[in-house]
Amino acid sequence: MSVLLETSLGDIVIDLYIKRAPETCLNFLKLCKVKYYNFSAFHRVQRDFTAQTGDPTCTGQGGECIRSLIDPKTPKYMPVENHPKLKHTHRGTVSMAAASPDQAGDGGKPVMGSQFFITLADDLNYLDGKGSIFGRVAEGLEILDLLNDVQVDGAYRPFVDVRIKHTIILDDPFPDPEGLVVPDASPLPTPAQLATVRIGEDESLEDPVDPEEAEKQRRSKEAGAHALTLEMIGDLPFAEVKPPENVLFVCKLNPITRDEDLELIFSRFGTILSCEVIRDQKTKESLGYAFVEFDKQEEAEEAYFKMDNVLIDDRRIHVDFSQSVSKLHANWASKGANAQGFAGLQGYERNRSYREVEREREDARNNTSEQVARCD
Incomplete structure (x- = not known):
């Protein structure tokens, strides 16, 4: 049972643990089916740790489970599902992120909505019990390498947007919940989502430079390097x-x-x-x-x-x-x-x-x- 995530960095295929985490897999599959994740940003990327996404508001504060999306009267979050044999041992482990303590369910038990994360390193076992593992990256590990190398700000938000473009369900064994409405086509980003764009995927983090100016800069750097070499070997008093x-x-x-x-x-x-x-x-x-x-x-x-x-x-x-x-x-x-x-x-x-x-x-x-x- 698999889902294909088309991201701005490339495609990622996630294999699901439907027998060990059935409720979590159903939640994730149906959210993918209604295109809930389209245009969601990887809003928090910590190098050699995790990359988190799944919030349609792109703030890290939004997202809800599929049952709440179908019926707003039901709780926004669902209980975290943990299987004792599922661990954050290998890079590419996919888990639903637990909500913050103030959003915890009855009795303080951890809950989850739509946000999920992918581990970017091995042996992150201290995350066990803090999220609901429901899958692993089967294809696209090289995309995780790219994701691990993105430049981020102090809040770990990438400067250049990394977003989920589409979700394609390759195999879904679960019947649709009553009231689930599947769109005929992928919806367009809302004005609120567009307002979250920082630097688009087709834009450069560096200021664009005119080719002629770039060549001048290259020659200037090259001349400076030659002068520094002459200074080092004693043929110039100083490079400048x-x-x-x-x-x-x-x-x-x-x-x-x-x-x-x-x-x-x-x-x-x-x-x-x-x-x-x-x-x-x-x-x-x-x-x-x-x-x-x-x-x-x-x-x-x-x-x-x-x-x-x-x-x-x-x-x-x-x-x-x-x-x-x-x-x-x-x-x-x-x-x-x-x-x-x-x-x-x-x-x-x-x-x-x-x-x-x-x-x-x-x-x-x-x-x-x-x-x-x-x-x-």
Whole structure:
């Protein structure tokens, strides 16, 4: 005797213990038959413990037995049915949940309505006697794995709704109680049930991200990971190092333009800390680009806006902000990690000279190749 639960996570088949828990099985089967469980949420999911559902109000406070549903004058709950040989030993055990103490029947005996739970772990024997075992999950144990992994809030309510869509009775040995009305089709969710929806099953728990934005985020994370690796092996002073904002990159220079000429032209915008035309290491001939470092960022910005495309020595130059950190790194590497400040930060921030060593020139050529390509 079995029932198929179609849930938003997948199908679960429950085999029923009709001989050992006949009253409980009848209650469950007839509630399934009238589609009472349709759209019910798994309102309480505790990892490696239980997943509870069967409340049409989706609050954990509702639900009634089939006889009360047929005749509202009868008690809302029925006595819990316990068989001594039925235990919560295996994952996938299905039990009717006992109502709260204030809802207990005459004499304080536990009662049950429509809510039931499925165990998500083995050896939960301390639940014995606290609910009425009436079945076990025969198919769909992988769905229990998914259910066990859902994200929940502080009250163990899943953030993304997990709901029973349909109940299909595969075999029912019990005659219908008098007055039972079976609907011709599955009823639509009521406005009250729809109001309980948190995040729909077809929605994502995470905010939707535009594919282009997602790719940018991916590249940014990847670049951060590479930078962190370089920091760990000592090739960068720290992963967040950025190009200086007071250094300009000047390209398309005439080979005859000298350092002094360029420094004189740019000095009208502010104090020049260093100005160097980059030259071939062997021939000493100009490579057609240079670095100009100002004392202040504002001075570099003014020069950037006013000097781009200006004619110098019969060549229209191109000015941009430097994208190279090689000069900063060279100073840091030469001073070592024991320099003043974090990773020598203070030292190389105070003394960024582009005329120190030949190695720096080679670094500049390597790190600015992309900018040179854009200029060409």
